[in-house]
Amino acid sequence: MGEKLNISDLNKQLAEMDVKSLEGVTIEGDIELEIDAGAGGAGPLFAYYFGEEVAKVAVQLVNMAKAFGYPVESLLQPVAVAQAISPAPAELAAAAAIPAFKIPDTLASAKFSVGTDKTWKTQVQEVQLGATKAEGGSRGHVIKIGGEKAMPFFFDAVMPNRPVVTIDVFDMPIGMAKAVKMHYEDVMNDPADWAKKAVKEFKADLVTTHLISTDPLIKDTSAKEAVKVVEDVLQAVDVPICIGGSGNPEKDVEVLSKACEVAQGERALIASASLNLDWEAIGKACVATDNVCLAWTQLEINSQKELDRKLMKVAGVPRDSIVMDPTTAALAYGMDFAYTNMERIRLAGLKGDEELNFPMSSGTTNAWGVREAWMVNSPNKNDSPWGDRMLRGPIWEILTGFSLAMAGVDIFMMMNPIAVAYLQEITQSLMGLVKAQTPDTTNWISMEV
C-alpha cells in the first residue's frame, strides 16, 4: 500500500479473491465493467453472484481508499453492502426458475415449416409384374410396384404405386390355422379354383402358386408334373402371378427353372433365388424367359446386397426384374429385426445404394406361425385372457404386414381375406386414395362408444 494503484494491481487483487466464476467479465482500462450476457446470462442468480463479487472488490477498493485517507463512508449506504454479502436467499433461486405469470391477450401467430429429406436422391426401381398379350404374356393387365422417391407415406414425394397383395395358393392341401382354413376349405383340392376364389372373392392383386408337393420329404412331385398347376392357374385367372417352390434348395432350382418355362413371357415373380442354392441358375432362367426374380435373404442387409449384386453381375438379371425378400419375422416373433432391416434397406436405396433400391416383398403369412395368432389360450396362466383366436389371427396378419408397409414393403404374400382387405384399406388411406367422409373429431371427448 501507499504506492500507485494501477489496473494490473486491481486485476491481481481480483485474481486473489478467486473470482474465476466471473468469466465473461473483462475489466477495461477505464474500469468500466463489460458483461458478456451471452456467456453467463443475466438471470437473477447470475446477478446475485456477480453482485457479490463486485461488492467484494468494492470493499477492497474502499479499504484502499481509506488507506489514502479519503472519507469513503460518506459515499456508501452501509445497508446495501450488508445485503450484497449475505448468502443467496432460497427464494431468489426459486424466482430464477419461475418468471412472473401473465396471460397475454392473444395467441402468438407463428409459421410452421419443415423441409424434405435432401439425402433421398435415388428412386427405387420400378418393376412390372405380369405382361399382356401385346407384351408377350397372357395377363389381362399388369401391375407396377416400387418407384418410390421417399419413405412410405411421407410427404416428401408422392408414392407412384400402391402396395399390392398376392394371395398364397398351394398345389396340395396343407395344414393351416382355423381362421384361414375356413375360407379355403372348398377349394383346397384345386389350385385353379383356389386362385379364382382369391382373385374374385378376396380381391387379390396377384396369386402365388406354391409348388410345395415337389419337396422330396412331402410328395416329391416331379418338376414337369408340378408345373402343370402353374399352367392351370394361368388359365384360371388373368392377374399377374408369382410362383414359389417348396423351399428345398436342391429341388427348387429344377422346379423353378421349369416353372419359368411354362410362364414364358409372363413376368411372373419367381420365388426365389437365395445364397443357399444355385441362384445363378434361377436368375438365368428368369432372364431367359422374361420373368422377375425374387432375391431372398435372411434378415441381413449385407447378404441382400451380395445377392442382388450377384444376380445383376453374374446371372445378368436386369434391374427392372429384381424384387427383394429380406425375410419377414412376424409380429412378436422378431418383427423388430424384419422392420429395421427393411427400413435400413429402403433408406439406403433412397440415398443411392444401387444394390438395394429395389421393391420389397414380405411373406406376411408368417404371422400365422405366431402362437398369439392361433393358440386357443395363453400357455401362461397369469396372462390376461387371450379372447377369441378367430379374431386374434387376422389382426396379427394385418399388423405384421402393415408394420412392414411402413418400412417399405411393396408386395405382400398373404392368406386371410380379412387381413388382405384391411391392409389394402390402411395403405391406400395413407396414400390419400380412399375418399371418405371424415367425422368431426373435435367432439371426440363426448362420443358415445
Add this chain to the structure above:
Amino acid sequence: MKESSPLNLYKFLPQTNCGECGEQTCMAFAAGLIARSRKIEECKPLFDEKNQKKYGKKLDQLKTVISPEVALVYVGAGDKQLKVGGEDVMYRHQMTFFNKPPFAYDVTDAMNEADLVERVKLIDAWKKFYIGNWETVEMVAVRSVTGDAAKFAACVKKVMENTEKPLILCSFDPKVLKAGLEVSAAKRPLIYAATKDNWKEVAQLAFDYKVPVTLSVPFDLDGLKGMAQTFAEMGIKDLVLDPGTAPNGEKLQESLQNFIKLRRAAVEEGQKDFNYPVIALPINAWMTTKDPVRGAYWESVLAATFVIRGADIMIRHSLEPHSVMPDMHLRFNIYTDPRTPVQVKPGLYKVGNPTEDSPVFLTTNFALTYYTVESDLGSNNIDSYLLAVNTDGIGVQASVAGGQITPSKIKDAFAEAGMDFEKTSHKSFILPGMAAKFSGELDDLYGYKVKALVGPEDSGRIPGWMEKQWPPKK
C-alpha cells in the same frame, strides 16, 4: 441429444477422474452419457452446491447439449410417473426409441359406478408376459361426457380409488377440468386440452395446479405452434401437442404427415421452440363404425400407424384382446433397443426345483425363444432343466435350416454344461418339435444310452405333451 462424440461432452465435466460415478475417468462417463446408459445427475461433483461457482456454467451448458430432441414431459407422480417424449432419432436403428408411448384407455363420467369400477379394474390388471417381462397398460383417460363438473370430479375420484395409474383428464370446459384437478392434481395428471377458445382459462389451470397440458389445434400446425409459443412465454413448458387424428379418408393421410412433420422438425431439424411430445387419438376409430370388431381392428391399425411414426402418448378405447395384444407387441417390437443383445447366455438352466426325475428340455439361446419356453415351463409348474444351445441368437426353425444347431452341437452343449444323464432316472432329453429330424442321429451319437425324445413344435403345448408322454416308457 445430437452429440455423438464423448469428447464434446467431456469438456463440460469436472475432468478430475474422481471416480464417484463408478467410472474410472470422466471420459468414460461422457461415453456413458452418449450411450444414454448414464445420467448427468450421477456426476455428484457437478451438482454439489459448493462447486457451483466452478461448474455451474458447465452444468447448464451440458444440460442443454444432452437434452432430448423431442422434449421430455413427466406425467403422473411417484413410482407410476411416466416419461412422455424424450426421443432423439427419426428411425430406430439410428440408436433406439426410448420412451414407449403410454396407452391411456378411456372411461367416462356417464358410466354407472359398477361399470366404471369394472372397467378401471380391467385396465389396471391387464398384463401379458413377453420376453421375460410383463407388458401392462399405463394410463386411464377420463372423458367428460356429461359436461357436469361435479360428476366429472366424482368419476375421477372413483377412478383413483381403483387404480394408481396416471390419468388424462379430458374436457374442453375449464370448469370441468378444474373440478377434476381439485381431486387429482397431486398425482400430476395430463390435462386435455387447451383450444383456441379456452386457452386462457386452461393456461391458468396448468399454472395453478402445476400439471402438464395438451394443446389441441387440429389440422393447423401454424396455429398449434403459435399456441405452444404463447404457453412457453407464459412459462408453461410441460406441453403435449394434439395435431389432430382423423380416423379415415384423406384427412388420415394428412394426420400421419403432420406427425411425421413434427417429428422431423424436432429430431432432424432441431426446432427447439416446437419440439414437444405429440398425442394420437386412435380412439377416434370408433367415430367411423358401430361394429365392435371393425372398431377394434381399425383402432389397432391407427395405433400401429402412430406408434411407428411419431406419437409419444395415445388415447385408446378397445380393451378386447384382439386389439390390446397385437398393439402391445407392436409397440414392444418398435421400442425394443436394437443395441441390446437378444441372446441369453448359453448353458443349462433350472426351471423351478428339478430333481433326477425331471425332464430335460433344450432350445436355442435366442432370447425370445428361450424366455418363451422358460415361461411355458415355469407358469405350468413343470420343474425341469432347460439347455440354451448357442445358435448365435437364431431361433429353432431358422437354426435347424441354417446349421447353427446340429445333433453334434447339441451333444457338445450338454457336455459343456456338465449334464450327466447317468444321474437322471430317465436318461433322456426332449428335442423341440422343429428339430425332430435330429432324433435318429442323436441316438447314434449317444450310442443309445441317452434317448432323444421329440417334443411339440410349440412349447405352449408342452403341458399337454407331458400328460401323454412323461415319464417316458421304458
